[in-house]
Amino acid sequence: MKIVLIGGAGGIGSSVAFNLLRTQTPYDIVVVDNRDNMITSHVMDLQDALSLGGARSIRGGTASDALDADIVVVSAAVPLRLNTSRDVFLHDNASLLAGIVDPLVASGWSGVFILMTNPVDPLLTWLSRRTGWSRNHLLGYTLNDTQRFRTGIAVALGIAPQTVTGVVVGEHGAGQVPVWSSVRVNGKPVTLTSAQRDIVLDYIDNWYIRHVALDSARTSTWSSGLGGALMVEAVVHGTEDPFPASVILEGSYGVMGISSSTPCILGPTGLVRVLEEPLESEELAKFAGVARKIGELADSITV
Numbered sequence: 001m002k003i004v005l006i007g008g009a010g011g012i013g014s015s016v017a018f019n020l021l022r023t024q025t026p027y028d029i030v031v032v033d034n035r036d037n038m039i040t041s042h043v044m045d046l047q048d049a050l051s052l053g054g055a056r057s058i059r060g061g062t063a064s065d066a067l068d069a070d071i072v073v074v075s076a077a078v079p080l081r082l083n084t085s086r087d088v089f090l091h092d093n094a095s096l097l098a099g100i101v102d103p104l105v106a107s108g109w110s111g112v113f114i115l116m117t118n119p120v121d122p123l124l125t126w127l128s129r130r131t132g133w134s135r136n137h138l139l140g141y142t143l144n145d146t147q148r149f150r151t152g153i154a155v156a157l158g159i160a161p162q163t164v165t166g167v168v169v170g171e172h173g174a175g176q177v178p179v180w181s182s183v184r185v186n187g188k189p190v191t192l193t194s195a196q197r198d199i200v201l202d203y204i205d206n207w208y209i210r211h212v213a214l215d216s217a218r219t220s221t222w223s224s225g226l227g228g229a230l231m232v233e234a235v236v237h238g239t240e241d242p243f244p245a246s247v248i249l250e251g252s253y254g255v256m257g258i259s260s261s262t263p264c265i266l267g268p269t270g271l272v273r274v275l276e277e278p279l280e281s282e283e284l285a286k287f288a289g290v291a292r293k294i295g296e297l298a299d300s301i302t303v
């Protein structure tokens with residue numbers, strides 16, 4: 001099972017690599033990046049963790065390593081700078097992604113492509129048109145929204161996040177649609193008061209703005225690295241439990257041809273099934289508006 005991490009020497013990529021090493025799956029992991037010294041630094045470090053997990057190998061590589069990869073995880077991106085929206089990186093990251101996917105398309109590659117680079121939904125919508133790949137092979141990483149929803153609810157209720165489940169659909173980040181009717185604590189449905197909802201909304205809506213304002217030059221590398229590795233594991237082993245991902249919607253939530261987050265069943269061929277979350281009418285209206293915005297952003301890419 002060859003996993004190629006493009007942007008693999010960055011914060012997210014190296015954290016995905018580390019978390020893959022901790023699984024019991026015999027991965028052959030290849031780190032590809034345009035910073036050779038950082039590839040070497042991470043590989044020298046990570047290869048000494050091989051004997052503590054199930055992965056078979058980790059090495060540095062080049063873009064051509066992707067041509068026979070089972071799964072390509074892309075977190076390559078232009079450097080983070082102060083901003084208030086992931087959308088400011090749309091055009092620069094689209095140019096960079098074009099250089100990554102065009103050789104894969106030309107080679108007829110048919111593995112599973114997981115995009116972590118932001119803004120993930122418009123970039124995936126555009127990539128689906130550019131590559132012509134089936135939506136089954138084109139997945140966007142959006143688990144963090146659901147994780148932040150769980151954390152926010154745990155904070156609002158003063159309970160452990162592990163006891164909370166609940167789903168977020170829609171856009172990764174700013175246009176996320178939290179599904180209040182999906183909230184469960186210890187498996188039982190819970191209705192939050194409006195004051196509790198406000199605490200949750202403040203947490204999930206402002207997390208990104210608060211984090212970027214720190215000007216730390218890093219993103220959510222620990223949570224996304226763990227989540228990215230869990231997504232790879234979900235694809236490789238298949239999941240019975242829904243895994244949230246951005247995928248091209250074909251009618252779910254009334255949306256066609258736009259990539260947005262929804263719970264999915266994943267397996268070795270990528271997307272196995274989209275699960276449509278039942279939404280209230282205001283939630284559906286928000287989803288429709290967000291999907292329009294994602295489509296307009298994708299349309300604006302001219303690479």
Ligand SMILES: NC(=O)c1ccc[n+]([C@@H]2O[C@H](COP(=O)([O-])OP(=O)(O)OC[C@H]3O[C@@H](n4cnc5c(N)ncnc54)[C@H](O)[C@@H]3O)[C@@H](O)[C@H]2O)c1
Pocket residue numbers: 006007008009010011012013032033034035075076077078079080086089096099115116117118119120141142143144172218219220221224
């Ligand atoms: N989807 C999510 O939930 C989520 C969460 C966190 C971060 N992100 C996004 O992931 C991306 C990466 O974040 P990060 O913290 O790892 O950033 P980073 O700057 O640490 O890493 C990006 C890496 O990409 C490399 N790179 C740039 N162009 C390349 C190319 N053409 N080929 C190979 N490598 C290339 C850089 O050298 C760098 O090492 C950003 O777009 C960020 O917004 C997404």
